[in-house]
Amino acid sequence: MPETTAGLVTVEIHDRIGLLTLDQPTQRNPLSSMMMTEVTAGLHELADSPEVGAIVIRANGPAFSAGHDLKEMIDRSLDDERTIFRICTEMMETIQQVPQPVIAAVQGAAVAAGCQLVASCDLAVASRDAVFGTPGVKIGLFCSTPMVAVSRAIGRKRALQMLLTGAVIDAATAADWGLVNEVVAPDALEETVRGLAEQVAAASPLTLKVGKQAFYRQIDLPQAEAYAEMREIMAANAVTCDAQEGMRAFLDKRPPVWHGQ
Incomplete structure (x- = not known):
């Protein structure tokens, strides 16, 4: 698929990996309404492609996103402000609704809604130079929507520390707290993310879809409800063609051949 450019975001597919790039580097990739709309559209475009097994969200320039x-x-009306945050919420929820795993590749600053974007992704790899923060409290605009994703990623006390102080944390702390999965040297970020995406995309696309949807379905349920729903989902998964093929391939000691059904 050739590269397509839609203003503030570029969308590409390379070897079963969908690449969605924030491309307003001189402004530190601000999440304007237009950019967020383009990100959401790009996610849907990649999600609808049978060629794509994993999606990477990355950014051009020295910063991932300044929010x-x-x-x-x-000087906007209340309805105008509501529209901005509706567009933002739609983008964040789309990340978790698309069937493919979404991986953030983070360099430089990822703050406010930029930090929310990282926290909303299924996986995240950060360069050692990355920093993360929810500094809205410093300008009188508490990071209430970023709080939703960040608090679910790192827990109450750590999230409140970030939210109430507005202080940034470095990449090593972000990994320790669970905001990102791995921290690598700046020159290793692209290769590491590509390797992770290739590893994910090697699985059955149907299984990835089932598993990702199931994860977000069960994570906030009481344990008994989670088990009740997940045992049914796993039973239904077990009778699919791909699950049967995968189990047979394992027993036969051969690579599986996925059919996506």
Whole structure:
């Protein structure tokens, strides 16, 4: 698939990996309404492609994202502000709704809604130079929507420390707290993310879809409800062609051949 450019975001497919790139580097990739709309559209475009087994969200320039574009939030009506955060919420929820795993590749600053974007992804790899924060409290705009994703990723006390102080944390702390999976040297970020995406994309696309949807379905349920739902989902998964093929291939000591059904 040739590269397509839609203004602020580029969308590409390389070897079963969908690449969605924030491309407003001189402004530190602010999540304006237009950029967020393009990200959501790009996610749907990649999700609908049978060629794509994993999606990477990355950014051009020295920063991943500085968060919302504050210039579009000055002197606006309440309905205008509601629209901005509706668009933001739609983008974040789309990340977890698409069937393919979504991986964030983070360099430089990922703050406010940029930090929320990282926390919303299924997996995240950070460069050693990455920093993360929810600094809205410092400008009188508490990071309430970033709080949703960040608190679910790192827990209450750590999230409140970030939210109430507005202080940034470094990449090593982000990994220790569970905001990112791995920290690598800046020149190893692209290769590491590609390797992780290739590893994920090697699995059955049907199984990835079932598993990702099941994870987000069960994570906030009481344990008894989670088991009740997941045992039914796993039983239904077990009778699919791909699960039967995978189990047979394991017993036969051969690579599986996925059919996506």
